[in-house]
Amino acid sequence: MSMINDIQDEIIEEFALLDGDMEMCNFYLMELGQKLPSIDEADRTDDHIVKGCQSKVWLIPSFEDNKMHFGADSNTAITKGLISLLVRILSNQSPQEVIEADLYFIEKIGMDRFIGTQRSNGFGSMIKQIKLYALAYQAKLNQV
Amino acid sequence: MSAVKNIKYGLDIDSIRAQFPVLDQQVNGKPLVYFDNAATNQKPKMVIDAISGYYEGYNANIHRGIHTLAEKATKAFEATRTKLQQFINAAESEEIIFTKGTTESINLVANTYGRKFINEGDEIIISTMEHHSNIVPWQLLCEEKKAILKVIPVNDSGDIIYDEYLKLLSDRTKIVSIVYASNSLGTINPVKDIISEAHKVGAKVMLDGAQSTAHLHIDVQALDCDFYALSAHKMYGPTGVGALYGKRELLEAMPPYQGGGEMIKDVSFEKTTYNDIPYKFEAGTPNIGDVVAFGKAIDFINDIGKDEISRHEHELLSYATQQLKKIDGLQIIGEAKQKVSVVSFIIEGIHPFDIGQMMDARGVAVRTGHHCTQPLMTRYGIEGTVRASFAIYNTKEEIDIMVEGISKIVKMMRVS
Numbered sequence: 001m002s003m004i005n006d007i008q009d010e011i012i013e014e015f016a017l018l019d020g021d022m023e024m025c026n027f028y029l030m031e032l033g034q035k036l037p038s039i040d041e042a043d044r045t046d047d048h049i050v051k052g053c054q055s056k057v058w059l060i061p062s063f064e065d066n067k068m069h070f071g072a073d074s075n076t077a078i079t080k081g082l083i084s085l086l087v088r089i090l091s092n093q094s095p096q097e098v099i100e101a102d103l104y105f106i107e108k109i110g111m112d113r114f115i116g117t118q119r120s121n122g123f124g125s126m127i128k129q130i131k132l133y134a135l136a137y138q139a140k141l142n143q144v
Numbered sequence: 145m146s147a148v149k150n151i152k153y154g155l156d157i158d159s160i161r162a163q164f165p166v167l168d169q170q171v172n173g174k175p176l177v178y179f180d181n182a183a184t185n186q187k188p189k190m191v192i193d194a195i196s197g198y199y200e201g202y203n204a205n206i207h208r209g210i211h212t213l214a215e216k217a218t219k220a221f222e223a224t225r226t227k228l229q230q231f232i233n234a235a236e237s238e239e240i241i242f243t244k245g246t247t248e249s250i251n252l253v254a255n256t257y258g259r260k261f262i263n264e265g266d267e268i269i270i271s272t273m274e275h276h277s278n279i280v281p282w283q284l285l286c287e288e289k290k291a292i293l294k295v296i297p298v299n300d301s302g303d304i305i306y307d308e309y310l311k312l313l314s315d316r317t318k319i320v321s322i323v324y325a326s327n328s329l330g331t332i333n334p335v336k337d338i339i340s341e342a343h344k345v346g347a348k349v350m351l352d353g354a355q356s357t358a359h360l361h362i363d364v365q366a367l368d369c370d371f372y373a374l375s376a377h378k379m380y381g382p383t384g385v386g387a388l389y390g391k392r393e394l395l396e397a398m399p400p401y402q403g404g405g406e407m408i409k410d411v412s413f414e415k416t417t418y419n420d421i422p423y424k425f426e427a428g429t430p431n432i433g434d435v436v437a438f439g440k441a442i443d444f445i446n447d448i449g450k451d452e453i454s455r456h457e458h459e460l461l462s463y464a465t466q467q468l469k470k471i472d473g474l475q476i477i478g479e480a481k482q483k484v485s486v487v488s489f490i491i492e493g494i495h496p497f498d499i500g501q502m503m504d505a506r507g508v509a510v511r512t513g514h515h516c517t518q519p520l521m522t523r524y525g526i527e528g529t530v531r532a533s534f535a536i537y538n539t540k541e542e543i544d545i546m547v548e549g550i551s552k553i554v555k556m557m558r559v560s
Contacts, residue, residue: 022172022505027556030498055497075527076495077557078502116501 004097007089008105015109025114029081036084039073052125054118055079059126061133067092068137070130082115082123090130095141098134103127155452161537163188163444174507177542182327182355182486182533183511184377188444191381194437205429207406221432224439225422231442232353232372233363234389241395241425242435245386246354247277249373250321252388252425253350254281256398257371258319264290266318269347271296271304271333272523273326276516278352282321296322298523302329302478310341317347324356328515328531329478330461330486332360339368348394354378358535359457359484361450364389380535381441382434388425395421402427453536457485460534460543467547472554477529488515488529491550494557496530499550503530506549508542 018024039048043060050057055076062069070087074080089105090098106112112120161167164186169176178186198220204213206221222237229237243249258281262268268282272295286293294317296309304322313320320342325332339349350371353362358379364372372389376382390398400407400418404427409417418424445453464487468474473492490496500512513528514521521528532546 023502026502026505030557055495076497078498114505116504119501 004089004093004101008103008108011085011089011105012108020110020113022114025109026078029085029115030077031081032084032088033074033077033080033082036072036080036087039071043071044073050122050126050129052128053079053122055122057083057122057126059083059129059133061130061137063137066094066141068095068098068134078115079119079122082119083126086126086130095134095138099131099138155448155456157456157537157539160448163190164537165189165192167537171507171509172505177506177508177538177545179532179534179538179542179546180509180511181535181538182378182515182531184383185358185380185535186537187382187441188380190444191437191440194440195382195433198433198436203433206432207423217432217436220436220439221430224435224442227439227442228387231362231446232357232374232389233365235365236392238421239389239392239395241388241390241422242430243373243386243388243425244384244431245375245377246352246373249371249386249388250278250350250352251281252401253321253371253373253390253398254285256401256425257348257394258282258285259288260397260399262286262289262291262318265316266291267294267312267314267316268292269294269296269309269312269317269320269322269342271309271322272298273302273304273329273331273517273520274321274323275327275352275354276518277354278321278323279519282319291318292316295519298331298520302326302331302480304331304333306334306337309338313341313345313347315345317342317345319350320347321350321352323352323354325359325484325486326478326480326517326520327355327486328488328517328520328529329480330483330488330533331478331480332356332482332484335369336367343368355484355486358445359450359454370394376434376438376441379438379441380444381438382431385431385434385438392421395425398425400424400427404428406430448536456536457534457538460538460540461485461487463540464532464534464543464547467543468550471547471551472558474550474554477524477526485534486531487533488531490526490529491554494553496528499530499553502553503546503549506545508546508549510546 039058044058048058048060050059055074057074060071070091072083072087166186202213202216204217206218225237225240228240282293294312296304298304324335335351342349348370351369353372353374357374370391374387376385407419407424407427409419468489475490477488496512500510503510511531
């Protein structure tokens with residue numbers, strides 16, 4: 001869990017440098033999004049779409065060595081930046097850690113202020129989707 | 145912005161702006177630039193004051209009260225009907241029915257005139273550029289009556305293909321329902337010709353006037369349209385109020401829309417007789433305070449004058465179009481021959497949502513998405529656009545702020 005919080009703290013520090021400037025925050029999100037590798041066109045299927053987002057967001061989970069990994073993409077640059085934050089924090093973690101993760105960075109960086117309600121709701125849907133995948137993987141682990 | 149700079153054709157934009165309290169604010173640390181006027185425009189102080197004036201001074205239910213307040217409220221309510229009648233040049237004030245807005249007005253016609261007079265195999269014509277409000281009510285009617293919905297195509301510049309319209313007309317055509325000015329493209333349709341051609345085959349014509357009423361001279365008698373729908377909130381008036389104009393003989397032939405108070409003459413459990421128009425279509429206590437304030441919105445437009453409004457908005461439209469076109473990769477969607485002050489655009493490789501959000505960070509309010517015209521977006525093979533729409537209080541300096549912001553986003557996105 002500490003690793004998840006370490007990454008969150010890093011993100012909080014990065015956004016603190018932007019001093020709450022909305023434009024800068026959005027530019028920074030776009031930059032982060034651009035660094036996230038795009039997913040293959042073939043993977044952009046309806047099955048991988050996160051429901052509840054106004055923009056299109058694709059999320060592809062995988063599971064290796066008891067850790068969860070995510071590929072993600074979006075058709076809008078800012079949203080891709082948002083999902084890249086979640087990938088950065090929650091990829092390479094165990095399902096249990098993902099389930100228990102308290103994502104306090106959202107409030108700390110004042111995200112709802114610079115992305116607005118619609119995107120905030122969409123962001124909530126992304127988190128929900130990731131946690132659902134984590135529950136599913138955890139259930140599988142428990143069966144073994 | 146200096147006062148001198150904004151005085152054009154005797155129009156003092158600064159003093160007009162001063163009448164809109166909402167414009168005087170910072171959004172995200174920047175002065176608000178409000179370019180979402182096609183969605184709803186802002187309200188002048190006289191409209192806002194009329195709402196509180198009504199509730200503070202003479203709130204009462206209208207028409208059947210004999211006390212002084214009821215009398216005063218009724219007079220103010222009916223005064224708006226007369227003002228609106230004159231504003232769109234209807235022959236009689238009874239031809240003006242108050243509704244919640246354009247959407248309800250169209251639904252009213254589809255559900256009353258449509259249900260009574262449309263039969264199996266009849267045809268209803270709309271266009272590709274219709275707002276969902278002028279598609280769905282007709283689709284529902286067609287489903288119920290096994291009637292057929294026909295659609296006039298649009299060309300690449302955003303004009304309807306008139307010859308195709310003529311081909312669609314036949315003696316099976318019963319209703320043509322078309323938007324006067326497109327909310328997504330700004331296109332002003334040749335409605336006078338559309339109406340006269342429709343009448344030749346005996347069809348009735350409904351005009352969606354949501355985007356045209358505040359910007360163009362409207363004369364329903366000269367147009368000879370059978371129905372005309374409008375919304376107060378796109379005319380500097382309150383939300384939740386609009387109107388339906390209908391020719392007297394049509395309104396009289398139509399069954400009531402909703403049952404309740406006001407719309408009846410006599411009620412017994414055996415039989416109810418209905419009130420005369422317009423009351424037949426105004427069941428229940430209407431939105432009195434907002435209708436009263438709507439009257440002030442009409443005064444506001446009349447005080448400035450449609451010619452002045454239209455001249456100013458056209459100047460803004462031409463300037464915005466010209467400046468936006470300088471941006472690398474930007475494409476204007478909708479370059480019809482005649483337009484109201486709406487400019488829609490897309491930028492290669494940048495999603496409209498991203499532009500909208502970045503604009504908001506700069507205090508600029510634009511709309512992004514399909515603008516409730518999904519079939520039109522499909523026609524152009526796009527998901528949506530960024531739309532800037534201008535009103536009387538907007539300035540070229542504000543357009544510069546928008547264009548500068550968009551250029552910055554484009555540069556940033558292209559570099560990385």
